[in-house]
Amino acid sequence: MPAAITADAVLQLLHGEAIVESDEPLAADTDLFACGLDSLALMRLLVAAEQAFGRRLPPAEISRARCATARALADWLNAQPVEVPAS
Amino acid sequence: MTQADVIVAGGGSAGIAAALTAARAGAHTLLIERGNRPGGMGSLARVHTFCGLFHPDVSRPWAWLNPGIPEEIGRHMMERTGQTAPDLMGRVYVLRQSPELFASLAAELCARESSLNCHHGVAWTGLLRTETGWELDLEEAGKRRRVACRALIDTTGDATGARLMNPAWLQPRPARLYRPACIASLTSVGGRRDDSWHLSMAAMLAHAVRQGELPNAALGTAFRNATVNAEMFVTVDLDAGGTAWDPLDAQHHAAVLQEGRAIIQSLWQWLRANHPDFADCPPPSHAEELGVREGSCYSGDHLLGGDDLASCRRFPDEVALAGWPMEKREDARGPKFRYFDRPEPAGIPAGCLRRQDAPGLFFAGRCLSADHEALASVRVMGTCLATGQAAGRMASAWVAQSP
Numbered sequence: 093m094p095a096a097i098t099a100d101a102v103l104q105l106l107h108g109e110a111i112v113e114s115d116e117p118l119a120a121d122t123d124l125f126a127c128g129l130d131s132l133a134l135m136r137l138l139v140a141a142e143q144a145f146g147r148r149l150p151p152a153e154i155s156r157a158r159c160a161t162a163r164a165l166a167d168w169l170n171a172q173p174v175e176v177p178a179s
Numbered sequence: 180m181t182q183a184d185v186i187v188a189g190g191g192s193a194g195i196a197a198a199l200t201a202a203r204a205g206a207h208t209l210l211i212e213r214g215n216r217p218g219g220m221g222s223l224a225r226v227h228t229f230c231g232l233f234h235p236d237v238s239r240p241w242a243w244l245n246p247g248i249p250e251e252i253g254r255h256m257m258e259r260t261g262q263t264a265p266d267l268m269g270r271v272y273v274l275r276q277s278p279e280l281f282a283s284l285a286a287e288l289c290a291r292e293s294s295l296n297c298h299h300g301v302a303w304t305g306l307l308r309t310e311t312g313w314e315l316d317l318e319e320a321g322k323r324r325r326v327a328c329r330a331l332i333d334t335t336g337d338a339t340g341a342r343l344m345n346p347a348w349l350q351p352r353p354a355r356l357y358r359p360a361c362i363a364s365l366t367s368v369g370g371r372r373d374d375s376w377h378l379s380m381a382a383m384l385a386h387a388v389r390q391g392e393l394p395n396a397a398l399g400t401a402f403r404n405a406t407v408n409a410e411m412f413v414t415v416d417l418d419a420g421g422t423a424w425d426p427l428d429a430q431h432h433a434a435v436l437q438e439g440r441a442i443i444q445s446l447w448q449w450l451r452a453n454h455p456d457f458a459d460c461p462p463p464s465h466a467e468e469l470g471v472r473e474g475s476c477y478s479g480d481h482l483l484g485g486d487d488l489a490s491c492r493r494f495p496d497e498v499a500l501a502g503w504p505m506e507k508r509e510d511a512r513g514p515k516f517r518y519f520d521r522p523e524p525a526g527i528p529a530g531c532l533r534r535q536d537a538p539g540l541f542f543a544g545r546c547l548s549a550d551h552e553a554l555a556s557v558r559v560m561g562t563c564l565a566t567g568q569a570a571g572r573m574a575s576a577w578v579a580q581s582p
Contacts, residue, residue: 113515128269131381132416132513135398138385148389151382156375 097145097169102162109140120163125156134159141165147172181326183209183296184578185571186315188303189334191219192560193544193567195285196248197332200571202295206578209326210289211301211317214467217289219336219544221560222282225362225466227405227412229253231503231561233265233272236522241265241272244502244524245565252564255284260406270518271504274561277406278364278466303335306343312539329581330574334544334567337427337474348534350478353551355422357472357508361439363463365411365447370456372404372411383454384446393449396442399511413463414470415442416511426471436469472508473554477542481530485552488525489517497526498569501562505555517552527557532570539577543570 099120105111106118112127129137137159138149147169158168185201187194190212198210210217220226232253234242241264243250256276257263265272289297298319305316312329333340341348370376380402387393399416419435426432443463450457481494488501502524505517519525531548532541542548543566545558557566 110512128516130269130401130513131377132399132401134378134381135385135388135400136512138382139389139398142385142389149382149386151379151386154378154382156378159378 094174097166099163099166102166105144111137121161123160145169146175183207183328185330185574186328187332190217192221192563193334196564196567197571198295200568201575202292204575206575208295210297212299215299216282217285218282222278223468224470225278226470227276229274229276229561230559232274235502244500248568249564275406303339306340330539330577332570332574333542336545338477338546341477348477350476356424358416358511359419360414360416360470362414363443363465365460365463367459368409368411368456397446415439418511426474440465476546477548479531479534479548481528483531483549483553488553488556489520491519491521491523491525493526494528496529498529499527499565500524501527501557503556503559505552507555541570541574543567
């Protein structure tokens with residue numbers, strides 16, 4: 093079993109990639125859409141998360157709830173199989 | 180030599196508002212525009228939302244921010260597109276607008292004014308100061324001529340007047356200008372495009388970029404519904420070479436426009452093949468020009484700063500109100516907003532539209548006297564309509580009081 097992706101790891105990614113800006117520090121359950129997550133920022137978040145955590149997020153499964161918070165996004169990522177890097 | 184009371188250089192939002200205002204005040208007015216039709220960014224670049232038209236407090240019902248021309252044009256646009264209210268997008272009210280309708284509406288309103296003449300396809304190549312005002316060198320269909328006026332309003336977006344006559348009137352430009360955007364319209368688009376549609380589109384595009392089916396630059400793409408059901412606009416924010424981006428460099432400008440069109444073209448091909456709502460979508464109709472968010476600004480008697488706006492500062496000599504947040508586009512990764520500290524408008528003083536040592540010269544729109552941060556708010560079309568109107572009033576008052 094690969095190590096589970098934590099909400100904190102997703103928060104670090106959100107900060108590192110400057111996906112959203114917030115006056116308050118982001119927490120695992122902060123509503124990212126309320127912090128300005130728009131479709132442009134969401135695209136960058138999805139690409140960055142897939143690359144950082146080696147999972148593929150199926151586009152057909154996307155919903156507001158699945159990417160509304162760092163915790164929800166971590167859960168969605170954890171539900172995907174680990175990508176085997178092409179050799 | 181042609182003699183006008185007021186010459187307005189630039190036929191974008193600010194120029195149209197300035198020319199209508201001056202003409203309605205009785206000044207013989209000449210509007211010159213380098214493009215082939217009026218509307219500026221709102222027609223030639225297909226910027227399809229009027230921002231800055233409404234009071235910034237979205238906890239209250241929407242209300243017009245600046246009376247006069249901004250409200251008049253906003254009302255006409257609502258009526259002609261069948262909208263009864265602006266859209267509430269996050270923390271702002273926005274009015275969707277049709278670039279085609281805007282160009283024809285502007286032309287129509289100008290044609291109604293008997294003391295206003297509009298010339299399109301005009302290059303402005305020289306500027307002189309005379310005892311009674313200003314003389315401009317123009318080139319029109321291969322012919323050169325000189326026109327004179329008592330008051331001049333520069334709404335060119337890149338402060339052409341200062342660049343022609345006195346570069347000391349320009350503000351130093353920041354090392355990195357706000358990024359340009361390339362826009363196209365897509366027609367015959369199916370489906371109901373609500374919030375979940377946009378989410379799913381974002382996921383599809385992110386996936387396609389990861390798979391290598393679309394270029395990385397496609398991550399800068401935003402889709403917006405037009406005023407007509409089956410039409411959408413696609414906007415690509417471009418990095419445009421980072422600090423090398425200079426809208427005044429014609430060759431670079433053309434290359435960036437082409438780059439933007441190529442991204443949109445590949446996006447359209449991908450959408451047609453992969454998204455059912457685009458199965459019947461004909462090739463994109465590209466904007467004639469790039470959406471330019473920053474060119475060159477005048478240095479006026481007052482330099483409007485980001486802190487002036489954020490603190491909702493008001494001025495005894497204010498001539499227009501700003502209500503749009505500072506929407507900073509420093510890179511191609513979407514806007515970063517600095518909102519005003521309170522949901523109230525800020526004032527734009529007369530000193531942002533004139534310089535004491537250049538009597539009879541006024542500037543409005545994207546080239547008024549604002550710093551890099553404040554420009555991110557006042558550059559939007561709703562505010563340009565307001566500052567243009569203010570410049571039109573100031574110029575016609577100048578003409579009326581000068582001998």
